[in-house]
Amino acid sequence: MNHVRTPRFTRTLVVTVAASLAAMGLGACGSAGADSGQEETTIRYQSYAGAVDAFLLADALGEFEGLTLKRVGDITGGPQALQALVSDQTDVGGSAFYGAIAQLVATGAPIKAVIPFYGSNEATNSAVSVLEESDIRTARDLVGRKIAVNTLGANQEAVLDTWFEQQGLSQAEQDKITLVPLPPLNTPEALGSGKVDAAVLSFTAKKQTEAQYPLRTLVRDIDVVGEPYAGGGITLREEFIEKNPKTSRQIVEGVAAAIEFLETHDKQEVFDVYFPYLEEEGYGDYIEPIRANFPGTLGIDAKPVIADEDIQRWVDWLDSRGDIDAEDIDVKDVYTNELNPNA
Structure with a gap:
């Protein structure tokens, strides 16, 4: 199928990210971990307003002991989250579409999807x-x-x-x-x-x-x-993983634990853990929208792992648009399950 689109936001994002990489140098971005010989423990992130965020739920469950979370704003969309990650504004790329991740990897962005974060099923879908x-x-x-x-x-x-x-x-x-x-x-x-x-x-x-x-x-x-399907995941920079292996594993294992908790407990049990945490951290205005609208699932398995087909379907889509050449990218370069305890 020859499906070449006129330039849209993804191409703008690729240009922006490429400029960021050129300005910083591929290895220049990153935390202080490698330079000091110690791993980074202050994790910069963007939050999800009005939604149950498995990253914050992990902190509420005590999975991030020893880490300090530093909020640098709210996520307005997956592409923006990836731009913030690649340009070293954040350490954790909030839930982003696998296709957007694949496109950036195809252009040389040194990032990896590390765990599924959202999807669709009968209970929650678009x-x-x-x-x-x-x-x-x-x-x-x-x-x-x-x-x-x-x-x-x-x-x-x-x-x-x-x-x-x-x-x-x-x-x-x-x-x-x-x-x-x-x-x-x-x-x-x-x-x-x-x-x-x-x-x-x-x-x-x-x-x-x-x-x-x-x-x-x-x-x-x-x-x-089809359903269920995982639409996107959390992403880390490769150099962050290399310089901070223990911290990276703690982040992914913590998110995995939060996803399993969320998918195996009823909504009120999730709220009982999450809402006091939100109040304490200054996110009290998130609570009522979540209470009214949370479907009780993220639309993914309780113990999710990333599979080749999760990436390949969107690589094929990008190829059909002319955004990338599918032959130039190996889907295994887009993700890793090495940090995921479910793998």
Whole structure:
């Protein structure tokens, strides 16, 4: 399939990251661990506003004893999280789409996905949604229309592209569909007021939007790519892993323990651990949105590991767009399970 897109956010991200790498030098970024002979114990991270974050849950469970977490803002999207990681603003790349990780690795970014962090199943998934009164009922009806996504060049765009291909839309038809990046908080109003004609909504965003407007689902991501599937993972810089092997393992093992706890306990048990921690750490405003919208799962296995096929499906997608040449990348260069206790 020859599916060459016009430049979008992923290409902008690649250029930005390449510039960062050139400015710093591939080996210049990183923590003080190697220079001092001691491992880094202050971990810079970005948090997820209004969601159960397995990274913070790990800290709440006591998995990060001896480490100090330093928050440097909230994650606005996987590509931005990767940019922060590669440019040495953070030490842990928050949950990012495997396709975005693969594309950066293909350009030489020295990063590795280390553990799955989010996915989709029957309990939690994303859906292409329209207002109940809309005349849009098929993929082809979206030609000439606007679709809201949380960010360009990431999981939602990949699912849309795959669905359009499955539904037989030509490249010319697909090029007439406009994707509009919007923060989830702005999407309900944009959809309700007609600024966009459809929106790809996560489980949480769909609940929030349905509270204001009657919706109809056109297709779910699990209808397009199957379920369950892992969409993205936590990422570390290779040099951070090399210089801080014990710290890196503690981070991944801690997140693994938090994921298992979350996936094997009911919501209230998770809240009983997580909410006091959020209050203590100054994230009290996260609590009510989580209580109202958390589906009780991250959409992944209780003991997740990264598999070749998790990466390969999106490498194939990137290749079809002309963003990378699939022959130039080995999916095993994109991830490692060596730090994951479930492997």
